Amino acid sequence: MVMDKLGGSLQDALKKLVGAGRIDERTVNEVVKDIQRALLQSDVNVKLVMEMSKHIKERAMKEDVPKGMNPREHVIRIVHQELINILGKSTEIQLKPQTIMMIGLQGSGKTTTTAKLSRYFQKKGLKPAVVCADTFRPGAYQQLQTLCNGLNVPFYGEEGNPDAVGIVERGLKAIEKNDVLIVDTAGRHSLEADLIDEMEQIHAIAKPDHKFLVLDGAIGQQASEQARAFNDSIGITGVVITKLDGTAKGGGALSAVSETNSSIAFIGVGETPNDLEKFESDRFISRLLGMGDLKSLLEKAEEALTEEDMDMESLMRGKFTLKDMYKQLEAVNKLGPMKQVMNMLPLGGMGMKVPDDAYKVTEDKLGNYRIVMDSMTEEELLNPRVIGSARIKRIARGSGNGPEVVRELLKYHKMMQTAMKGFRGGKFNMNKMMKKMGM
Ligand SMILES: Nc1nc2c(ncn2[C@@H]2O[C@H](COP(=O)(O)OP(=O)(O)O)[C@@H](O)[C@H]2O)c(=O)[nH]1
Ligand SMILES: [Mg+2]
Structure with a gap:
């Protein structure tokens, strides 16, 4: 599963809580310490971790245990809620005709995610089509064309033509009969002036409903810096965090996004077009904590x-x-x-x-x-x-x-x-x- 390491450590921490003889301040402090360690190892910001710890401790001690809940469940519920809080809300995606513009630095996973999104909308019964506006990186055209062919998704590109803006204008016309039009753009190694310029021009032509910033999960906390910078230039409507299958810093990237004014739309969990998940903070945390298992353990523990x-x-x-x-x-x-x-x-x-x-x-x-x-x-x-x-x-x-x-x-x-x-x-x-x- 994605983020096994973080999930495993968090689950161990909560299991300790389940197994504790009684739930007192000492037990809560110990569990919080374990959670802190797990989050910090996953590159979550120290200040964020400390704030969350404080909230958990205060709430666990001050709030009354809700009716029908035992003290263990009460604390686990608080931990669950506080972790969701860190992630913030997720981007809402509507299943209707729309134009999506992909932006991000080179190698972050834009092109791969373009194919994944096509697959995503295809599975929902919509007809996606793609424009390749990356005239910067050699082989970008081939890469996207191959991916689209594999998915039977209409593809528009002009190999060898450096005029990205013109390509987008002609491309969107050529594929306009489809439902979800996705524009894959070029990146640079950093947010440079010529990249901003190109993004702004494409943005003006495409008038996208969504601007998805694609971030490599391995950059950890730096995600907030990038999200802020891109948001300041053309504005973003959602973030896609990729490569969460291969990084131990995923917690950093995930938690950093909500610090900016943006939200996470999708996460990339592998290299194939099917390895994309719609991001929902609640479900994500439940899975990370192994809530299903935890619940049945809790029931058994309470009984015994x-x-x-x-x-x-x-x-x-x-x-x-x-x-x-x-x-x-x-x-x-x-x-x-x-x-x-x-x-x-x-x-x-x-x-x-x-x-x-x-x-x-x-x-x-x-x-x-x-x-x-x-x-x-x-x-x-x-x-x-x-x-x-x-x-x-x-x-x-x-x-x-x-x-x-x-x-x-x-x-x-x-x-x-x-x-x-x-x-x-x-x-x-x-x-x-x-x-x-x-x-
Ligand atoms: N493991 C893994 N690899 C990914 C994921 N997303 C992208 N990649 C890989 O990252 C590399 C760069 O991706 P690409 O889409 O070409 O990035 P772009 O330059 O932003 O278009 C490729 O080798 C992809 O296979 C992901 O979610 N998981
Ligand atoms: Mg690309």
């Missing part, structure tokens, strides 16, 4: 991680009876696959990695431990020290296991108990613990 099931405070105090362990295993059972659960529970959420191949064994073993514990009395569950060898034999028989399994369970419990204490002291190491237990 009730106060009674996961009394983290008593666990942290080192009071960890077999009964507590049983409750945990029950919660785990309700939650489903071990791997998913480990990432959600406070332990997993705190970044402790469990080796992949450990999950399967662990799941089976834990399942059996529950059966063993079903054969124990209340007294034994609360105070495992009373379990001597006679009781071990009885419990083993009752659960259809050998006595070694019961001993193993008691050892496991002891280790968990020690781990909980050690964890409180910051010494907890899941990997080491699992290894010791032969898992």
Whole structure:
């Protein structure tokens, strides 16, 4: 998917929130810190990130949790909204006859996007056609002609003629029977006087409904500078950010646009004509955060991680009876696959990695431990020290296991108990613990 890296880090941050024992100021601060790191790595402006962090913290603490929502959902919703805020509104595109002028620096992706837009309108049932007004770059004519032929889109160009303005005038006449007329123009390495001059002249002739500025996503925050400069010259009605499939700086470009007076219309996510997406801030953020997955995780977590099931405070105090362990295993059972659960529970959420191949064994073993514990009395569950060898034999028989399994369970419990204490002291190491237990 586009912007995997940013999406992944944001999702990890929110998973931590889902798995947290309780939602307090400390948890929110920690999650916000993770979000900050993720956004900064994606080249989002520091000031913007700091402002957003402040908003999230304030709102999470001050606003009442809306009816029908739990505290976790409340905070996730705030994060969601604040991220959408950074992106701002998206450009509205109407599905009707119109003229579109493509502008931007050389190599930003204008010509590729021209083909992508043709495909986009084609799929919506409109008839697009294209004029090639790039008389600057050698091979521009060929490139666009090949793309248009591949899509069966009418194409007008005059190979070898340097008069871009004349070409646009004749071209728009030649293709006027089509619905969406797209003019691909030339770029330069920077916004130079002769480029501005040419743009203004083409603009006057074409009278476009839309002027799309095409920006390479890899330029990150510089997007705002370019958007401002082009907007000051002929004005832009929307921005297309390309190459989001190949840059880690995408967050910078996306967030920088709304700082100017413009909005994002489309994003380019690959090199083929189909790799274009209509940009909608809301949907984009939902996908980035993996809202679908997050929602189902939340539901499961709420079901399983009730106060009674996961009394983290008593666990942290080192009071960890077999009964507590049983409750945990029950919660785990309700939650489903071990791997998913480990990432959600406070332990997993705190970044402790469990080796992949450990999950399967662990799941089976834990399942059996529950059966063993079903054969124990209340007294034994609360105070495992009373379990001597006679009781071990009885419990083993009752659960259809050998006595070694019961001993193993008691050892496991002891280790968990020690781990909980050690964890409180910051010494907890899941990997080491699992290894010791032969898992
Ligand atoms: N990966 C990727 N490459 C793109 C995208 N958009 C454009 N490109 C590539 O960027 C290069 C320059 O694109 P082009 O359309 O010729 O830029 P122009 O000079 O502005 O017309 C080409 O190699 C394109 O294939 C995109 O969204 N993703
Ligand atoms: Mg081009």
